Amino acid sequence: MCLGIPGQIVAITDVDRMMAMAEVSGVRREINIACVLDGPAELLVGKWALIHVGFAMSLIDEEEAAETLRALQELGEAQEALEAMAEGQKALEEGKP
Amino acid sequence: MCLGIPGQIVAITDVDRMMAMAEVSGVRREINIACVLDGPAELLVGKWALIHVGFAMSLIDEEEAAETLRALQELGEAQEALEAMAEGQKALEEGKP
């Protein structure tokens, strides 16, 4: 029961009922923003949220996202370095340049 | 608003609600017999009634029907007699047998 996807809040549609318009890849749907409301609703416009069954359940922390990606990238670089080392080692062993 | 047709009462289907089955040329329909009820309902079985919008409105008087037909027939016979007379007259005038 956990299908959730990131969507951007593009407009507040009904302040009283805490409703906003969200957009996912060009597809729009009205959602409830009660769970992510913390101050004036307008401040949410432009923000990204994790959307589940028509509710914004959590604001996406862009810094944490970048952090995770950075970690993954470092892993990749480390791996490339390791592979390069391994190839160098191999070339060395086979006597090629 | 006067489409009425003769149908035969073939069975009593619900004494309390005064309903019976009527048949017209092999087609059956349940009808109300309140208007023609005058004694035990079973006595109506076999009788002919004038049926209108699902109600037996009047029992058909078979003697009166025969009487009307007889009158029409007499008219016909009288007419034939008249015609025979006219032809005889004509033949006579034209000199034929």
Added chain:
Amino acid sequence: MNAPTLSRLRDTRVTLSHGGGGRAMRDLIDDVFATVFRPPGMEDQARLYDSALTEPGARLAFTTDSFVVTPLEFPGGDIGKLAVCGTVNDLAVGGARPLWLSAAFIIEEGTEIALLRRVAATMAAEAQKAGIQIVTGDTKVVGRGAADGLFVTTSGVGVIAPDRDMAAHHIRPGDVAIVNGVLGDHGATILAARGDLALSSDIASDCQSLGHLMQDVLAAAPATRAARDATRGGLASALNEMAEAAQVGIEIDEDALPLRTEVKGMCEILGLDPLYLANEGTLVLFVPSDQAGAALAAMRARPEGAGAVAIGHAVAGAAQVRMRTAFGGSRIVDMLVGEQLPRIC
């Protein structure tokens, strides 16, 4: 009969899953429809060949009808039988030899699968009787309330022999009008079977294929001008359309019209005119008077035409249909305006 194969179809009613384009739909088609059609299998597209097509001068006949009857099963037939006979008859009255049928089913969610099996079986049997093959088909499922149980659309392809040219506009004054049997049975059956008028009777639909009958008539009376099946709108509509197409008058004789007692009774009760009641196995054709006897004899030699009679003839004059009443009067038999409604006035 083949031994029953193990059915993958475990539902007793059609659900939306059976229309989704996936395995459930395949199972429904394979199990219910494909097995009874000839050749087995309801291909998305049929490839067809018949030597008659290549005869110089031969033409293709192509026709279609949707069938939407309530109830789906009724005395004398079901929607499947109607769908086969109706399209076979449309081909036949045009002078074509019926060859191939397509069958498209629109099924309401919740429809009983047992009903679909019965309808498919009727279609297979009727197609075989009519000598036509159901060669391609389609199945759609719509939500509850979006259709009335089942609609069937059949299209038919036949071949018209090079020398054959039947059309209503060929009718000439003096041509004899012939029907193959009693009128109005189908319409009266459906009125009663629907149940909302609470009428019951032993009438059964006349639904039947007329392809073989037409072939026999054309052999016996090759000069036959035109034929039409007297379906929706009844004999009156068929005759009016023919009169208009040929620009001739048509005179029919009330005394000659073959009508069952029960059909007359139903019409009296509801204030209807049997001339406008639908038929599903009754045609009217026009033959030059010198071939009328041959046409009648050919029809009467078949069970579908056992009740064949001449009911009137074409006359010069305004394009209208006139009936000599049994009582000695005469009246115009016009085209129906809308649908015929039960009257009580």
Added chain:
Amino acid sequence: MNAPTLSRLRDTRVTLSHGGGGRAMRDLIDDVFATVFRPPGMEDQARLYDSALTEPGARLAFTTDSFVVTPLEFPGGDIGKLAVCGTVNDLAVGGARPLWLSAAFIIEEGTEIALLRRVAATMAAEAQKAGIQIVTGDTKVVGRGAADGLFVTTSGVGVIAPDRDMAAHHIRPGDVAIVNGVLGDHGATILAARGDLALSSDIASDCQSLGHLMQDVLAAAPATRAARDATRGGLASALNEMAEAAQVGIEIDEDALPLRTEVKGMCEILGLDPLYLANEGTLVLFVPSDQAGAALAAMRARPEGAGAVAIGHAVAGAAQVRMRTAFGGSRIVDMLVGEQLPRIC
């Protein structure tokens, strides 16, 4: 355009009278349908001739489909456009040249006559574009609640040239699978247009006729083995059916699949797989690898094939469809079980 003729049809909505077989029905047909078809007039039966039919070895192609879409009009088309394109495409993917169509209409009481006019106009325009003639038809009216506005059933007749033999069972390992453009647009459009999921987007149906495209492909790549339009059940169902018919495996490449951002978005929101979304102007064909380039070039030269790409190929082995995921994994792409339901798990 002809000058507008005086319409006898004064109603704004269809009533049961328009289905009764009488004058009101004639008026509806004459006014709404007959005027836009070519040749004008919707005859009960068409008589057809085409010289290609008499070529020795030529065969007739015959197919049918009922169309039941909700809503009846949607971004990119309407039910009439679907009904023409769908049947033209069924003929085309079988290798036939589409020639003639029949069109049968089941209309719910209360349907707006203006809507019928728009649908008929779309059909006429689309038929002309596809080079096919709507030659025969039928109209039925059912009570309110007995149909969902309008159902259209078209049947198509075409001719298959003597040397042409396309069929799924001809597919051989090594053959290249090609699609003519983006996937899932129609299915996503209808999901959004229906309104009950409250989704909106700018996606439009891909609904289009593929007859001319197929003719060009067959000229450029005459060895083309088989083609199929990826309608209900989507690309996944088309490929599975082909794999099963040819008893080959099919491998496709997730990275190669052409998908619009919005379609991906809709699938993410609803937990759907775009491989199962319906298309109405998208086909997949298999070509021997040495003609794949020619086929692609021929497709890309036409607007209907501007987005043509190779998406995979047939392989020896079990008759199943497998997809290399963009992520480097691999998974089976099975046939759908029922209909694809929006998920939230």
Added chain:
Amino acid sequence: MKFASEFRNPKAAQAVLARISEVADAIGATAENPVSIMEICGGHTHAIFRYGLDKLVHEGVEFIHGPGCPVCVLPMARVDECVEIAEREGVIFTTFGDAMRVPGTLKSLMQAKAGGADIRMVYSPLDALELARRNPEREVVFFGLGFETTTPSTALSIQQAAREGLKNFSVFCNHITVPEPIRALLQDPHMMLDGFIGPGHVSMVIGTHPYDFIAQEYSRPIVVAGFEPLDLLQSVLMVLEQIRDGRAQVENQYARVVPAQGNPVSLAAIADVYERRPSFEWRGLGEIDASGLRIRAKYAAFDAEEKFSVGYAAGPRHVPEPEGCSCGAVMTGRIKPTACAQFGRGCTPDTPLGALMVSSEGACAAYWQYRGARGAEAAE
């Protein structure tokens, strides 16, 4: 069909027709100076055209088609009220088929049904009652329409509903009576009728005495007739014989069905359930005093006018007849349908302008259908 086909014998008809000719000649009736006989009942009009009687009888006998089609004389405003009730949320509106195509100012019931109203054709008010039993959560309204023939059926249905305590059944009462419009016609200074064919099925309910005033006050013969062609011809003969003899009596040709005193059960049911309205509007004829019935206060729970506050319960209203309509002139016998400027032009059965083109019992519709369809021959 017993009690029907015997009265369709063409051989007997020849005799009656011959006698009609004799008597007509004796009176001196000619095409130029005909005897005008009004058949009051639309059912008779229908039969005359169906069997072609108008063309069979002596040319000195002219049929004038009376106001006896309850659908034809229904004012447009009442149709509008039907539509208003039928379109209410939760209502199942039931009606005889005849009323489906009658135009209101905006639409007919047929068109309202197409627009979404739940309107069902029934054969009998009993069927409406059964619908009410089966749909306790819906309001079932029956369109009570018709002359004295039909009035007992709705009265008995309301009594039955009351016995069963049904809360969701009501009747939109439009019942009308025959004698009052006949009196209105006879009072018309343009009136030129020589005699009447009396309505057989109305009379089986009310008997023959309610027509006494026609003979006694207005000195016109009237013969209550059956609906088979021989019934009608014999009745014409009986009218002609009265004229020849200088008599003006109420005679009963249809004694097999019509008792002189009518049907006591029916009359009692009518009296129990209905009372006369002070006045009721007739299409083409205008308001006629005491010519309509309404449901008595004790059955108000079954009165759709009260339940939905429409019609006479909603206060006065008037909808003028469409322009160019000559229905009034046709119905009073002053002109033939074909003499109406609209006949076959603005007014045809599929697009009726006036009341008489609506039902197949209406004089104009009968002319169109059985005599002169498609304008051309119509105006012959």
Added chain:
Amino acid sequence: MKFASEFRNPKAAQAVLARISEVADAIGATAENPVSIMEICGGHTHAIFRYGLDKLVHEGVEFIHGPGCPVCVLPMARVDECVEIAEREGVIFTTFGDAMRVPGTLKSLMQAKAGGADIRMVYSPLDALELARRNPEREVVFFGLGFETTTPSTALSIQQAAREGLKNFSVFCNHITVPEPIRALLQDPHMMLDGFIGPGHVSMVIGTHPYDFIAQEYSRPIVVAGFEPLDLLQSVLMVLEQIRDGRAQVENQYARVVPAQGNPVSLAAIADVYERRPSFEWRGLGEIDASGLRIRAKYAAFDAEEKFSVGYAAGPRHVPEPEGCSCGAVMTGRIKPTACAQFGRGCTPDTPLGALMVSSEGACAAYWQYRGARGAEAAE
């Protein structure tokens, strides 16, 4: 798609997979003696198969598919109760699409719909609320189904309905919680799990602390993970690293969405509307203490169990699982789906026997669809 496609980069995946292999080798994990990691959430199961992760990772890593599909663990009796409510006169029963095909003892909701029940698929409980507003004469029931991820949406909807005073909206509550079945699994003596992938979207609501007992009491590592393939691979790596290092901690790979303390608004709404049931039945797992939620008495007007007297409000009931079903063994990781005697024989997605074949999140359905469809390859 922002915040999604970045985490599907195959190049980065190669690096993570290589590191996983390194660590797995370091631990000594082999195909014969694998490290068993349970992904609790069905969404993770789905992603694993969709991206083919199970075949990409080192052969010494085995995924065990947990009980985290709310549709799969729904007992048959609850489906029967749904059908019972849905078939009531006047009810509009609303549900997520996932639940439509789940078999009850007699039928699924899909079949009940075909049989005439008014059952509608919605995307959100908000859509059910809107249906209730638009159909005041109907009873709109929402099938509240799901773990803590979904619970706030129904809680907020009930609060909204209460604010608006809606009288015709209710929820058939089947909300369940994640920690309790995990504890039950860990208490199972047959349990042989080495670590867990924690449910990302459940955790965004409840935070990461509810899993502390897994690390502290049962010494198993758990990493809360996102749903993109890189999220999952990174989380697997993190679990393996904990194992290699001899650690057992609650880690959060999905910090971009999951706050350690969860979502306070959601938690408050849950606490306001719901309370724990003493016990709730799980398909394949049996009754688990305090694992289900029910609507508090103050919101009883919105509780379909109370309104229709079904389910726990109707007293105890039990429907035994179908014979031959090995769902329990699969769900506790004892056997693979393909080892069930019914797999691909009595039990397929179109005719599911056990719970795990029902939803595309169920382990058996996922095996069937993405790995071994059509029996043959399935049993490879």
